[in-house]
Amino acid sequence: MKSLIVYSSRTGNTRAVAEAVKEAFPEPCTLAPVEEAPAVDDYDVIAIGYWVDKGMPDAKAKTFMEKIKGKKVGLFGTLGAYPDSEHANDCRAKAEALMEGNEMLGQFLCQGRVDPKVLEMMAKVASDQHPMTDERKARIEEAKKHPNEEDFEQAKAFFRKCLKG
Template sequence: MKTIVLYSSRTGNTKKVAQAVAGALPAGTPCLPVAEAPSDIEAYDLVFLGYWVDRGTANAEAKQFLEGLRPHHVALFATLGADPKSAHAQQSLDEGARILPEGTDVVGTFICQGAVDPKIIEMMYKQFPAGHPHGRTPERDARHAEAAKHPDEADLKEAAEFAAAVLQRLEGGGQ
């Protein structure tokens, strides 16, 4: 099965996850930024596509790519500053999948926490007053501090296991 890993990364979080995904796939599997995607993307049987969550969906660069992606099988992975087990995280994956053209087969999804770009944090704190859901609070500061620890080794291991399971399932070795 011809496979490729593509990603869009602002802070390096999604790139780290993409590399973990690629490391679990057959040797020589390309792992590239979306901007460097080959023009013959339709030649791949399986595309792993990673993005960083921006406003509850794929970031603009990844979104544009997803809109035009037409391979048979796509596995999505993402990073976000919020709790990866939250409803927001699941909605962010669902929104990413909704971007894909009709008929695209989403064969798996994975999401993990990642550090938030300090420039985004600063912008949000300037834009939103205290008391606003995105304004500065001790709880929000604590969430950003926790997110800054990710993706960690456990996250990367889970990403690799996700990739191996998707490939095994598609090749007929698992349910």
């Protein structure tokens, strides 16, 4: 079995999860940022990592995901929201919908620190859309601690199980 892990990451969160996920895959396994993704024909299993951008896999990951057909695919991603939130469920569903025509192995999401510059900008331009509630403040504070060692271990365990099943 030859596997490929391709990830898209703007600030490094998803890259860090991708590096952890690689430890769960047997060799030969290639890890590549989406900008340098190889042709997929040779690979039996593909894991794709994305970061959530406005409720969707980010544009680079999405473009890559849409090109994959007839493969065994696992997804992983990072987002500011809690992974057990409705928002995360919605993101998961949208990501899986992009993978139609493939065999889904599973999907792992965890929180990832949100770029402080983006938070600052959102606070300025969209305080009506994203009011700073106590709940939101707590979520942003929690996201700052992720991805952490526990996330990496969970991601590895998740993919080990997927590959066994």
